[in-house]
Amino acid sequence: MKFRKNIQIALRALSANKLRSGLTMLGIMIGVGAVVALMALGNGASAMITQQVEGIGSNLVAVLPGRLDGSQSRSQPTFLYYEDYEALERHLNRIAAISPAFQTTARVSYADTQLNSMLTATVPDYAQVRTFEMARGRFLREGDRASNARVVVLGSEVAEDIFGAVNPLGRTIKLNNVPFEVIGVLVSEGSNNTDTVVIVPLETAYTKLLGSTATRDGQRLVTDISISAATAEDVDSVMVQAERIMRRQHDLKLTDELDVTVVSQEQFLETLNVITGTLTAFLASIAAISLIVGGIGIMNIMLVSVTERTREIGLRKALGAKQRVILVQFLIETITLSMLGGLLGVALGMGVAAVATATDLIQAQVTLGSVLMAFGFAALVGIVSGLYPAYRASRLRPIVALRYE
Amino acid sequence: MIELDAITKVYQLGETQVHALNQVSFRVERGEMVAIMGPSGSGKSTLLNILGCLDEPSSGTYRLDGLNVENMGDDELAEIRNRRIGFVFQQFNLLARTSALENVILPLEYAGVDEREARERAQTALNTVGLGERIHHRPNELSGGQQQRVAIARALVTAPAIILADEPTGNLDSKTSTEIIRLFQQLHRVHGQTIIYVTHDPFTARHTQRVLRVADGQIVEDERVERPLEAGAALPSELALADEMHHHEEQS
Numbered sequence: 001m002k003f004r005k006n007i008q009i010a011l012r013a014l015s016a017n018k019l020r021s022g023l024t025m026l027g028i029m030i031g032v033g034a035v036v037a038l039m040a041l042g043n044g045a046s047a048m049i050t051q052q053v054e055g056i057g058s059n060l061v062a063v064l065p066g067r068l069d070g071s072q073s074r075s076q077p078t079f080l081y082y083e084d085y086e087a088l089e090r091h092l093n094r095i096a097a098i099s100p101a102f103q104t105t106a107r108v109s110y111a112d113t114q115l116n117s118m119l120t121a122t123v124p125d126y127a128q129v130r131t132f133e134m135a136r137g138r139f140l141r142e143g144d145r146a147s148n149a150r151v152v153v154l155g156s157e158v159a160e161d162i163f164g165a166v167n168p169l170g171r172t173i174k175l176n177n178v179p180f181e182v183i184g185v186l187v188s189e190g191s192n193n194t195d196t197v198v199i200v201p202l203e204t205a206y207t208k209l210l211g212s213t214a215t216r217d218g219q220r221l222v223t224d225i226s227i228s229a230a231t232a233e234d235v236d237s238v239m240v241q242a243e244r245i246m247r248r249q250h251d252l253k254l255t256d257e258l259d260v261t262v263v264s265q266e267q268f269l270e271t272l273n274v275i276t277g278t279l280t281a282f283l284a285s286i287a288a289i290s291l292i293v294g295g296i297g298i299m300n301i302m303l304v305s306v307t308e309r310t311r312e313i314g315l316r317k318a319l320g321a322k323q324r325v326i327l328v329q330f331l332i333e334t335i336t337l338s339m340l341g342g343l344l345g346v347a348l349g350m351g352v353a354a355v356a357t358a359t360d361l362i363q364a365q366v367t368l369g370s371v372l373m374a375f376g377f378a379a380l381v382g383i384v385s386g387l388y389p390a391y392r393a394s395r396l397r398p399i400v401a402l403r404y405e
Numbered sequence: 406m407i408e409l410d411a412i413t414k415v416y417q418l419g420e421t422q423v424h425a426l427n428q429v430s431f432r433v434e435r436g437e438m439v440a441i442m443g444p445s446g447s448g449k450s451t452l453l454n455i456l457g458c459l460d461e462p463s464s465g466t467y468r469l470d471g472l473n474v475e476n477m478g479d480d481e482l483a484e485i486r487n488r489r490i491g492f493v494f495q496q497f498n499l500l501a502r503t504s505a506l507e508n509v510i511l512p513l514e515y516a517g518v519d520e521r522e523a524r525e526r527a528q529t530a531l532n533t534v535g536l537g538e539r540i541h542h543r544p545n546e547l548s549g550g551q552q553q554r555v556a557i558a559r560a561l562v563t564a565p566a567i568i569l570a571d572e573p574t575g576n577l578d579s580k581t582s583t584e585i586i587r588l589f590q591q592l593h594r595v596h597g598q599t600i601i602y603v604t605h606d607p608f609t610a611r612h613t614q615r616v617l618r619v620a621d622g623q624i625v626e627d628e629r630v631e632r633p634l635e636a637g638a639a640l641p642s643e644l645a646l647a648d649e650m651h652h653h654e655e656q657s
Contacts, residue, residue, distance in 0.1 A: 005514055016502040315498050318459055319559070320487020320515040322480045395479075398486070399459040402498065 031294015036349025
C-alpha cells in the first residue's frame with residue numbers, strides 16, 4: 001500500500017474526530033507553550049539582574065551596614081556614619097575613588113507634575129565609582145558640597161517624565177518642596193537603578209533636605225560607601241584594609257564580630273548567580289510540572305479514546321488492514337497532532353514572551369534549548385501514548401478488538 | 406469452496422473450558438445461500454467469525470478456495486478478509502462521523518485501489534443497495550436500515566466471492582428486515598455470490614436454500630429448503646444498477 005494512501009487514511013480519521021484531535025492538540029500546545037514562556041521569562045529575569053549588577057561600576061567594593069550574610073548575632077541595628085567614610089578615605093591605599101551615599105526616596109515636583117523618585121545624596125566621586133556618563137550638563141562638583149548648593153542631577157527616565165522634550169538644564173524642580181536647580185542629566189543605562197534616580201550633593205541633603213532622618217546621636221548617617229579599587233588586583237587588599245579600618249572605627253575587638261559588610265562586586269555577582277540559579281531551577285521545575293501536566297492531558301485524551309479506537313482498529317482489521325498499515329496510520333495521526341500542537345505551543349510561548357517584552361515587564365529570551373526540549377518531550381509523550389494502545393489493539397484478533405469494552 | 410473439518414473452538418473462562426464449537430464439519434459450495442440458525446449461545450456467531458477469519462479455531466482445518474486458513478499469519482488473514490470476504494455485522498460497525506461513501510471506500514483503500522476508481526466503485530455499490538442519493542450522509546444521519554445498507558455496500562464493494570452476515574436484521578424492524586433480506590437474495594441471484602447469514606429467526610432463515618442448525622457447538626441439522634421464500638419483488642431499476650456493478654467487477 002502506498003504511503004500517500006496511509007497519510008490520507010490518517011488525515012481522514014483526524015478530521016472525522018475534530019473534537020478529539022483538537023483536545024489532544026490543546027494539551028500539547030499548553031504544555032509546550034508554558035515551558036517556552038516560563039523559560040523565556042526566567043532567562044530574561046536572570047539576564048536583567050546580572051546586567052544591572054555588572055552596570056554598577058568597576059572594581060567596586062561596597063561597605064554596607066549590618067551583616068548581609070545573616071550571621072548578625074546582635075539584635076540592635078548597626079549604622080554607617082559619615083565619619084566612617086572620612087576614615088576610609090584617609091587611610092585606604094590603592095583606591096581610585098570613594099563615595100558615601102545616603103539613599104532614600106523623595107517627592108519630585110515641577111509645575112503640575114509630581115512623582116516619587118529614588119534620591120541619592122552623594123559626592124562627585126560617585127560618578128566615577130558608578131561609571132556614570134552625562135547626557136546633558138555636568139555632575140556634582142566639590143564646590144557644590146562646600147556651598148551646600150541646591151543642585152540636582154536627574155536620571156534619564158525622571159528627566160523624560162518631568163520635562164519630556166524640553167531641555168531641563170537651568171530649570172528649578174522641587175524635592176520635598178525644596179527648590180533645586182537641574183545641572184545635568186545622566187545617560188540611560190537601561191536599568192531602573194540609574195535611570196529613575198535623582199542625585200544631590202550630600203552636604204546639601206544633610207542641611208536642607210533630610211533633617212533628623214539622616215542623623216543619629218548627632219552623627220551624620222550614610223546608607224552605603226562605595227569604593228573603586230585602583231586595579232582589579234587591588235580589590236582583595238582594599239577589602240582587608242576596609243574591614244580593619246571599620247573595626248577600629250566601631251571600637252570592635254578582634255574577637256568581636258564585624259558589624260558592617262564589606263563586599264566586592266565579584267562576590268555580589270557570585271551571590272546573585274546563586275540567586276538567579278535558584279530562580280532558573282525554580283522556573284525549570286515549574287516548566288517540568290507544566291510539561292508533566294500537559295503530558296498527562298495528552299495521555300488522558302489518548303487513553304480515554306482507547307475503547308472507541310480499539311473497536312475502530314478491529315473494524316479496520318476486519319476490512320483487511322494489516323497491522324503495519326494500522327500502526328503507520330496511528331503514527332501519522334499522532335505525529336501530525338504533536339507537530340501541530342507543538343508548533344502552536346511554541347507560537348503561544350513566544351507570544352507570551354513577546355507580550356512580556358512589549359509591556360516592559362521583562363526582556364524575555366526564548367531559547368532554542370527550551371523550544372526543542374518542550375517540543376521533543378510533548379511529541380514523545382503524544383506519540384508514545386497514541387501509539388501504544390494502537391499497537392496493543394492491532395495485535396488483537398479482529399473479533400476481540402471489535403468487542404473490546 | 407468452504408470446507409470445515411473438525412473445527413473446535415475452546416474458550417477458557419476462569420477454571421472451566423467452554424466448547425463454543427465442537428468438531429464442526431461441513432462444506433458450502435460456491436454460489437450457495439445458507440442460513441445458520443440456532444439459539445443464542447449455541448456457537449453460531451463463533452462459527453461465522455471463524456468463517457470470516459475474524460477469529461481463529463482452536464483446532465481443525467478450514468480450507469477457503471483450497472487455501473488452508475488455519476496456518477496463515479496475521480497479514481495473510483488480513484488479505485483474505487480484504488479480497489475474498491465481505492462481512493456484515495449486527496451492529497453495522499460503521500466509522501462514526503464518516504460519510505457513507507468514505508465508509509464504503511475503506512476496504513478498497515486497504516486493497517490499494519486508486520482513489521478515483523475507489524470512489525466510482527463505492528458509488529456503484531451504494532447505488533446497488535439503493536443509497537445512491539445519500540452517499541455524503543454520516544451514520545448518525547441514517548436510519549438503522551440505511552446504515553445496514555451502507556455496511557452491505559462496504560461488504561460487496563471489493564466484489565468478494567463470499568458475503569457473511571451476523572444477524573444482519575437483528576437490530577431492524579420487520580419491514581426493514583425484509584428489504585435487507587431482499588437485497589441479499591438479489592446479490593445472490595444477480596452475482597452468484599456465496600451468502601451465509603446467521604439468524605435466530607426461522608422465517609428469515611427460510612429465505613435461503615439451506616439451513617444449518619447449530620446447538621451446543623455442533624451442527625444438529627443440515628436442511629435443504631425446497632422452496633425459498635421471496636422477500637418482496639425486485640424494483641426494475643435495481644437490475645440495471647446491478648449490471649453496472651457487474652461491469653466494474655469485470656474491469657478489476
